[in-house]
Amino acid sequence: MNIHDVDRFRLFTGTCGDDPRATLIVVDGNGLFGLTLDTVRMMHLVALVPDLLVVGIGYSEAESIADTVFLRQRDLTPTASEHFPGSGGADAFLDFIVGTVLPAHETGRSVFFGHSLGGLFGTHALLQERKSFDDYIISSPSLWWDHYAVFDREFTPASARVFFGIGADETDEGRRRETANLADGDPFKAANTYLDMVDDLESFVAKLHPHAEFDVAYEVVAGEFHATVPGAVLTRGLRFMFSN
Secondary structure (H helix, E strand, O other): OOOOOOOOEEEEEEEEOOOOOEEEEEEOHHHHHHHHHHHHHHHHHOOOOOOEEEEEEEEOOOOOHHHHHHHHHHHOOOOOEOOEOOOOOHHHHHHHHHHHHHHHOOOOOEEEEEEOHHHHHHHHHHOOOOOOOOEEEEEOOOOOHHHHHHHHOOOOOOOOEEEEEEEOOOOHHHHHHHOOOOOOOOOOOOOOOOOOHHHHHHHHHHHHHHHOOOOEEEEEEOOOOOOOOHHHHHHHHHHHHHOO
């Protein structure tokens, strides 16, 4: 798929309850909206979350998350990388969400959920001087993007509540076990470059804490890979946001 093949956003919406108290925004809507909505509705049955409006942001001509690889790199990355042409569009995407999506789905409180590059995008939004969302659930953020450029940012985030989560097997050794069944040359096969996302996130949270004017929670979920952890982070994050 060429990066210009799909250039229109598609919004997925679903309600849980008759009087939503918050809007839950999830990026990568083509792949994560169904998981998010079903999880919210299951938790709502036992009153672990209040009435919520769930809004997924995806792409109109993509059927799954696999069809959105180049578009994700364009919209979810805060800096342009020489290795990914067209990347670095996170500011424009954030403007679209804050200026268009949220006003059209106003409930009084906004919660962001993103995984992987979506988690990087959420981290970028968190570090803005302006307040973009009230709460953040950030799953396995790709902090390695553009040679860890996010670590060079000014750590002056606006007030918010944040839950960071990651799978315990998102270490360098774990990601190789995760993709062991893929053939050599598969684009999703773990590269030879060393990457320990657990260590990256622990370092980021430690750097964030002295600057935080909000509640920050962090959890490493045992037994989970990068591809298996989003649901676990979502449930833990929602409980942190609404059960405390």
